[in-house]
Amino acid sequence: MSHRAALLVLVAATLGTYAFRAGLILLLADRSLPIVVERALQNVGPAVLAALTVNLAVGGDGGTSVDIDAIELASLAIAAIVGLRTKNLVFMLSAGMAALLVLTEIF
Amino acid sequence: METEATLTRHSRVDRQAVTDAVPLLIPAVPFGFVLGLAMTESDMPLWAAWLSSPLIFAGAAQLTMVTIAGTASLWAIISAVLVINSRHVMYSAALAPMFRTQPTWFRWVGPFMLIDQVFALAMLRSDREPDSFRRYYVTTMLLFGTTWNVAVPLGMVVGPVVPEAWRLDFAPVIMFAGLTLFAIKRVPAGIAALVGGFVSLLAAGLSDRLGILVGAICGVVAGAVAEQRITALKSRSEADL
Structure with missing residues (x-):
């Protein structure tokens, strides 16, 4: 890839990404939205995060098969139980990673 | 002049931001390492690949960009990056109500680092007072910005050293699952x-x-x-x- 082409990619990707991130914040900052829309926006976080989690878990980057094994699923379940009980991300991460390492070692 | 009460409140917000951000920063480090390593093997000039960290600041999109550079057309690379980052439009929509009460400078600067983790944490603390929310957001933004821009260059040097057996590639899945649960x-x-x-x-x-x-x-x-x-x-x- 030439330096000129790399610069073009960099500029376009930077401007495009910033436009995605800032666009609606700047556009909607000075006006109130209908209550229905405001409520719908509260669901954006959970919906996006769930979609992102699943996509990362199954390696959803164009592959056709689901790429998560039983050990990973079990570790995720253990992490979820710990997360629900403790409401603490550090404990949840530690439990999930520990379970993954131990289960991988056993099986 | 800031009163003692304000300073105490600020330091409480800062501590909260650091506590919340640390679990998400941990998985970002190996990811940054992997990206740094991929940059050294990419067909993209190293200066451009490295600059994508402070400018684009989006791991998955950056990894795609440096991976397909050399094998895909320019427009395919740009499209791939933008498609991957298009979810940020929804982050922008979801955070717009919180930014409505913020000063203009913050509305322009804040979105620059609106990555998955910053969005998730901002949503977690969306019920805060506007100034506390801003402080919390800026603190997390700086933490992730600094970590990412240290981890990626480090990855160029020491990325291959992290043992695969540690399975740090799975850490982001657990973290995002937790953020989903808490949201x-x-x-x-x-x-x-x-x-x-x-x-x-x-x-x-x-x-x-x-x-x-x-x-x-x-x-x-x-x-x-x-x-x-x-x-x-x-x-x-x-x-x-």
Whole structure:
């Protein structure tokens, strides 16, 4: 890839990404939205995060098969139980990673 | 001049931001290492690959960019990056109400680092007072910005040293699963998450991580439908009384 082409990619990707991130914040900052829309926006976080989690878990980057094994699923379940009980991300991460390492070692 | 009470409040917000951010920073480090390593093997000039960290600041998109550089056309690379980052439009929409009460400079600067983790943490603390929210957001933004821009260059040097057996590649999945769990505070949000996750699973075969966007849109629509149904049921039962 030439330096000129790399610069073009960099500029376009930077401007495009910033436009995605800032666009609606700047556009909607000075006006109130209908209550229905405001409520719908509260669901954006959970919906996006769930979609992102699943996509990362199954390696959803164009592959056709689901790429998560039983050990990973079990570790995720253990992490979820710990997360629900403790409401603490550090404990949840530690439990999930520990379970993954131990289960991988056993099986 | 800032009063002692203000300083105490600021330091409390800072501590909260650091505590919340640390679990998410940990998985970002190996990811940064992997990206740094990929940059050294990319067909893209090193200066441009490295500059993508402070400018684009989006791991998945950057990794795609440096991986397909040299094998894809310019427009394919740009499109891939933008498709992957298109989910940020929804982050922008979701955070718009919180930014409405913020000063203009912050509305322009804040979105620059609106990555997955910053969005998730900002949503977690969206009920804060405007100045506390801003301080919290800026603190997390700086933490992630600094970590990322240290981890990626470090990855260029020491990336290959992290043993694969540590399975740090799975850490982000656990972290995002936790953030999803903690973000569900109402029934419609739970339905949005369930549908979003399920559709994302069905759409996992789509390239450029488009499944995230498809799943998210379906989840938001399902959440809105659930919201309407619940409101209608409530008003019907109130009318019956």
